[in-house]
Amino acid sequence: MKFTLYFFSFSLVAFGQSDFQKTEQFFATKQFSKAENLMISYVKSHPNDLSGIELLGDAYGHQKKWDEAIESYKNLVELSPETANYHYKYGGALGMKALSVNKIQALGIIGDVKEAFTTAAELDPKHIETRWALVELYMQLPGIIGGSKNKSLKYAEELYRISKVDGFLAKGYIYEYDKDFDAAEKYYKLAVTEGGSLHCYEQLTNLYEAKNQPELMISTMQAALNKHRSNALNYQIGKVSADYKIQLDKGAMHLQHYLENYEKEDGISKSWANYRLAQIHKLQKNKVEALKYIDLAIGESPRAVAFKKERVAILKL
Template identity: 60%
Template sequence: MRKLILLLLLPVFSLAQSIYSEAEGLIEQKNFVEAEQKLVVFVSENPSDLKAIELLGDAYGHRKKWEEAGEQYKTLTEAKPNSANYHYKYGGALGMKALSVNKITALGIIGDVKSAFLKSAELDPNHIDTRWALVELYMQLPGIIGGSKAKSLKYAEELFNISKVDGYLAKGYIHEYDNEPELAEKFYKLAIKEGGSLNCFDKLTKLYEKEGKANEAITTIEASNVKHNRNAMHYQIGKVCAEYNVQLEKGERCLKQYISHYSAKDGVPKSWAYYRLAQIYKHKANKTEALLWIDKAIADLPKIEAFKDEKKAINNL
């Protein structure tokens, strides 16, 4: 009898596994519309399949359909109320919905967002993403509706107890948000020392850029490149040099290296490197070279207004 039941159920399991794999593949390929379409049909026929419901919520989320994503995740929290991850996803969808509606409507959502994240944190004392969400939520909310730097720091400390790197980054974020750049710098440096991921270096680099500390930003990018050796770092250095009119020879050299070693995985199109080279030559008052590079940028991406504006500035030299 048991074998007979298993044989009867096997096609159902196979179909479910097939739709999971197909949907996950489509989402990974960023084909969110097709993933949504296939999952909507499957979930309508299998309304208690939690994995499919979660994937449908994910597909909606990728398409910024927060209302629909929230409905799927709410279904999951009701089906499995002790799942920290379901509450986290539900809170995240509600939070993004709150950002997309008017302030009055958002006020009515914030309480549910907070409750979902707090429930997730309660259910899983090691859930890193939930604690990051709470750090950001309490920093960004006005005090009158529950915002609190002290509470944000509390969850940053919880993060530190789970992962020192995340704890340092969270504290850096809090102090940067609170306009305390020296403290933010301290914690981002500690994160680099502890973990040294690209994200750690990037946080410190962006802080320096925001504070107008171009040379410090370049030094940080170079240190990151020593550790990670990525061609994309050359563009970052060139960008800072071009934007802040510093270390122009280094910026020129790095941008040309970025272009010569470029591949699609580097992320930033070569046309933006051409644009940054044009800026560097403009700073050098070399109008001929500046025009050569900005024309290459425009030829690649003719609709970018920043390129057209740069050409006007170069022509005015």
């Protein structure tokens, strides 16, 4: 099983200005233990403040302190039983707890997970995250303890009525999980047509990776790049080219584009782009260029073992 918890922003009205600013800063900089300490103090002084309790639960969740998160979210459910999002977060924390214990203990938790998610879905007919959680839950649970493809499809249909793209993605997920790759491809393509977000393209690309179809991976990423102009896709195209030894000139071109347009936010360091360029030039038997790029990679990341091994391989050309 897997669950994704969405931690929402909190209201300025609910906190003193200084507490709000400090907590917001702690979350933004991933200093969750400091946010936890601040909110423990706040909740002690304001034991019925829903926003404060929720934020404390979120701080616990980010640190994988599932027992503490469960306690906070359960408190929210008891204080405000008609709020769907509280049931959703409570179910999510329970689900993550189930993943962290042995199978026997997990079996005792799953019923509460399903109840929390189902309650959230009933309270809010448009709660997308809860329906996604139910799609995943019923697909991943063994049939003997309530897993059901039909129930997953039921919630995928509910997602479709709320958001067509989410419905298509959910069905793609279901069929991919069930190893029906043709059906999964159909729905991921519909999601790309309907929504066209980077996430939609990523799901289709990942499917082609699972099917070992690198040419289609590259064409899908190229289509995404044409639409979204995400520099990270230049690197990904080059990586697939190097890994699968295909479309080498195209891969080298995209890696050069990545380096020319590189910003820290792109996520992959320049050293890895140079490493991939070295791989491509090695495959093309271009020793001089391969050494040039692997030396650049090593110069930027001198401790990277993979880079040093690649240099040894290049020297053998």
